[in-house]
Every structure is written in C-alpha cells, then in structure tokens.
Amino acid sequence: MTDINFRNDITIQLDDWMGDDAKVIRMAKASIKKTGGDMEEAARMGFINFLMRERHGVPFEHCAITFYFELPIFVMRQLAKHRISSISEASGRYTELAPEFYLAQAGRPMVQVGKAGAYQFERGTYQQFQGYRFATEATSKRAWAYYRDLLAEGVARELARSVLPVNIYTSGYVTVNLRSLMNLLSLRTAEEHAVIQGHPQYEIELMAQEMERIFAARFPLTHAAFDRNGRVAP
Template identity: 50%
Template sequence: MDVELVQQLATDDMICMAARVSTIGNKVQERDEQKDRGLINYLMRDRHGSPFEHGALTFRISAPIFVVREFMRHRAGMSYNEESGRYRQLEPVFYIPDDKRPLVQVGKAGAYDFKLGTFGQWWTTDEAMRTAYAVAWEQYQHMLAEGVAREVARSVLPVGTYSTFYVTCNPRSLMHFLSLRTKTDDATYKSFPQVEIQMVADQMEDEFKRLMPMTHAVYVEHGRVAP
C-alpha cells in the first residue's frame, strides 16, 4: 500500500484558535502550550468537534480496488478523485498478500479473528491469485487490441487490481476514519478492520501524529473516539 501526504494545512494551533474565537473574538491569541493542551483535551473529552474541522490533509493512495471501495464508504468530510479505467489503460499491478497476512477466519462476522494458516494455504492463495491475474490481464489486453472500449474491457479485471486516488480530509474526519480502520487495544470502541485498509490507515496516522502531535496524543488518551 502506497500512501503519500502531498498537501497539508493542519496544526494544533489552528484547533485552539478556532475554539477560542467564540470567547475572545478578534483579539490576538497568545500561544501557551500547557493551556493549548488543556483546551484540546477539553474539546476532545466533551466532544466539541467543530474546531477539529479547521485543517486539511491531502493524501495520494495506491491500493487494490477492494481497499479503495472500502475506503470510500467514508463520506463525511472526505473528498475523492480516482483514476479512471474509462480514460486510461490500467497498469498490470495486482495485490498478492505476503506470508504474514492471516488467511483463516475464526468465529463469526463482528466477532471474528484471523490466523496465519498453513504454508500450503499461503501457497494455494499465491498461486491462485497469480493465475487469475495473468488470465484477466491477457483478456483485458486482447479486448483492447480488438478495439473494445476501455470502459468495457476493464470489466474483466479483478478487485485486486491497484488503483490510485486522492483523498482530502479534515482532522475530525481523519480521526473518525482512524477509529474504524485501525485495531488497537487502547480503543474505547473496538474495531476489526481488514488488514489491507489498516495498512493504509496506519500510514495516514503516522502523518497525523507528526503534524498534530498534541491533538493525536489527546485523541489516543481519550480512547481514539473522534469528537
């Protein structure tokens, strides 16, 4: 999974300035790290969410189509643009999990876990995916060579095909996304994301932590609940 932060305007200071305008109007705000942290803690604790909407982070993400579709379930505060198989020939880049990706589901939906599986199961998965991808790509190329429109030919490509998209979000919507697409022991509300989308979410969280260390720390302290 390839995640790149390409543009950002997101700081802890902006959260505090947005929150304090309600009480001080157009007065100049003085920076005080201890008071700022206390304010962010109060906003997060009591779920005063609107100050966390002042900021923007834009990511370019390349991931399998099944991850992209799962990602785009998140709509509030998210803006998307994705490459189109109608307008360009897609690239032969396909997802194949490595031998550390759990393969065997245990339990039931909503309360299940995964185990690694055997070497034989991994080998079967790897071989089946490579075979299916090779056949699908061959047929895709064949249709294009025969003059079939790209928007029709792409139908044979599997959801393991990589796609690239841009997503822009504010810090509040990013925290909501992370609360659902990461799996951690310190979360108030446990989430069970698919491994592949968590691989994307983890990289996005690294950037969030780097850009807004105070907000991120308070978010974690309060059980990773978006305000």
C-alpha cells in the first residue's frame, strides 16, 4: 500500500495580482480621469481611507489577487462559501489524488465551551487529542486503502474518490477582488479591534491570515485603511 502523509499546514501562496493602491484611486476618479500615481503617499493614504470609511467599495473591485492553495477539503468548502471569487481546483475526477491528509497538531483548540452563538474553543486534554489522532489516522488509512482497491478494480476515479474523508488535501487557485477579500478577512479572522467580531474555525483563520499577509504586502495603503476602519469591507 502507498504510504500516506499526514500534514498540519494550511498553504497559501501568491500566484499573481492585478493593480495596486494607485489603481484603486484611479478607478474612484474615473469621471475626471485622475490617477493616484502622482499623489504624495499621505494624500493617497488619505483618499483610500476616505473610500474605506465612507464605504465606497466599487473602486476596490478593480484590483485582485490570485492565490495558490493546498487545503484539506473541509477548509476548501468554507473558502467556496465566499462566492464572489473564481476557483480552479484540482479534479479528483481526472487525476488520482495524492495520499495527503490533514491531522491537527497537538495544542489545536478542540473542545467547544458555551452555547451556540456564544462559545469558544479550549485546548482539551491529552486523552482527547490522542483519541482524535488515533481515529483520524485509522480512518484516513482505511479510506485510502479502499480508494486504491477501487481504482485497481477499474472503478472510475470520479466514483472511487467518494470514499475519501474531508481531511484529504486538495489544491488549486482562487482569484478574488479586494472588496471580496476584505469581506472574507472580516469574517474569517478574529481581531479585537474589529467592529464586528469574527468567529472563524481555527484552520480557515490560518488560511485568512496568510491571505492577509499577501494582501498587506501588495496593497499596503488599502490594507492599512481596512484595518484602521474596523476591518469592515466597504
């Protein structure tokens, strides 16, 4: 049997991007055909902050980032909820999937405390983590063995993959404009100074944090205005 690999990483990488902070300004000033390229940085920051504060969101839609991802399927499904994006995912219908499965590292918060709508997650006990680890490893190995057996018997990949659990990794690309990206970040990160507190699942927050790091590097003024104005998408 092919050895399977257990991972705990949430991989997000920059693939491509379109535009910059100056383009946001240019799109906002379309009627007078002005650009942000010849403005002082303080003036650019002030204008982008105005757009963010007053929630003039359309100019941010003209800039976009394409991310490459490697995620367990249960995280990918949460990403897919943000429908204002374009997703190209590797297909288990046309290619044999790789034997890579998510196994959370020790210390990951895993016990829900409190009632629905007002709960938090705590670390849990050593015994709880060991039980989770044993069940995850055993289930993943057994499912992978069944998957390989079905392929060997001639069952089509598109059907054989249905026996695999949602902790198997998938990969692909997602392109999202900045307005939609800020909406994603407002929901999928938990920051104390946010106007509306997010309550993301642990793994998707790791994904969002990596997206935000890339966003901040490529669009520093837009990101700073987003953060300064309570992390509310315009």
